Amino acid sequence: MDLLLWLSGCLLACVLPSVRxxxxxxxxxxxxxxxxxxAGYITTPGYxxxxxxxxxxxxxxxxxxxxxxIVLNFNPHFEIEKLDCRYDYVEIHDGNSENADLLxxxxxxxxxxxxxxxxxxxxxxxxxxxxxxxxxxxxRYEIYKTGSDCSRNFTSPSGLIESPGFPDKYPxxxxxxxxxxxxxxxxxTLSFLTFDLENDPCxxxxxxxxxxxxxxxxxxxxxxx
Ligand SMILES: [Ca+2]
Numbered sequence: 001m002d003l004l005l006w007l008s009g010c011l012l013a014c015v016l017p018s019v020r021x022x023x024x025x026x027x028x029x030x031x032x033x034x035x036x037x038x039a040g041y042i043t044t045p046g047y048x049x050x051x052x053x054x055x056x057x058x059x060x061x062x063x064x065x066x067x068x069x070i071v072l073n074f075n076p077h078f079e080i081e082k083l084d085c086r087y088d089y090v091e092i093h094d095g096n097s098e099n100a101d102l103l104x105x106x107x108x109x110x111x112x113x114x115x116x117x118x119x120x121x122x123x124x125x126x127x128x129x130x131x132x133x134x135x136x137x138x139x140r141y142e143i144y145k146t147g148s149d150c151s152r153n154f155t156s157p158s159g160l161i162e163s164p165g166f167p168d169k170y171p172x173x174x175x176x177x178x179x180x181x182x183x184x185x186x187x188x189t190l191s192f193l194t195f196d197l198e199n200d201p202c203x204x205x206x207x208x209x210x211x212x213x214x215x216x217x218x219x220x221x222x223x224x225x
Contacts (some may be wrong), residue, residue: 015098031057036142046136050133053130053133069118070120090125154166
């Protein structure tokens with residue numbers, strides 16, 4: 001009898017809460033309205049663990065200014081059931097609803113390249129069906145910075161320069177200038193902590209440091225003296 005009482009007590013105390021937690025996990029709301037003036041992240045529920053079945057998540061990201069654009073950089077760890085994106089997928093629309101132009105529909109385990117809106121809003125939709133899930137996706141959203149927006153002057157004795165979006169992928173079509181200004185008698189030392197540019201010799205992604213004479217391209221490291 002005591003054992004039966006103990007067992008029924010354990011059932012109530014141990015099993016029911018975990019069932020309830022599983023139900024809450026399954027029905028955990030996803031999606032929402034996001035303000036791009038602060039960069040942030042969107043992930044599938046549970047990422048990087050398997051996303052639940054029966055998901056229908058919608059996010060709308062909006063920039064505060066009508067002329068601003070939004071850039072999405074996906075984490076390379078991307079896994080959505082493949083099968084021609086028929087059952088599970090993430091869709092990005094170039095506006096504030098899914099009626100806006102489709103910028104991409106993605107699945108499989110290859111993360112999309114960076115996506116940039118043409119206007120101040122993006123609509124993101126994630127769908128999963130009843131079976132076969134994956135790790136899902138994680139993306140960083142932020143206001144897209146053009147060349148003049150990403151350029152900066154530095155006058156402090158030391159500082160940190162990061163490409164836009166770092167540590168995620170940098171967006172397309174950027175040209176940023178970073179000018180370090182020091183007193184005439186001083187030298188400037190640059191130490192690269194992380195360096196990861198497109199691996200296509202000298203074609204596109206390139207960093208140059210003209211004050212020290214170094215030129216850096218992924219496969220074309222060279223002296224400029
Ligand atoms: Ca599925």
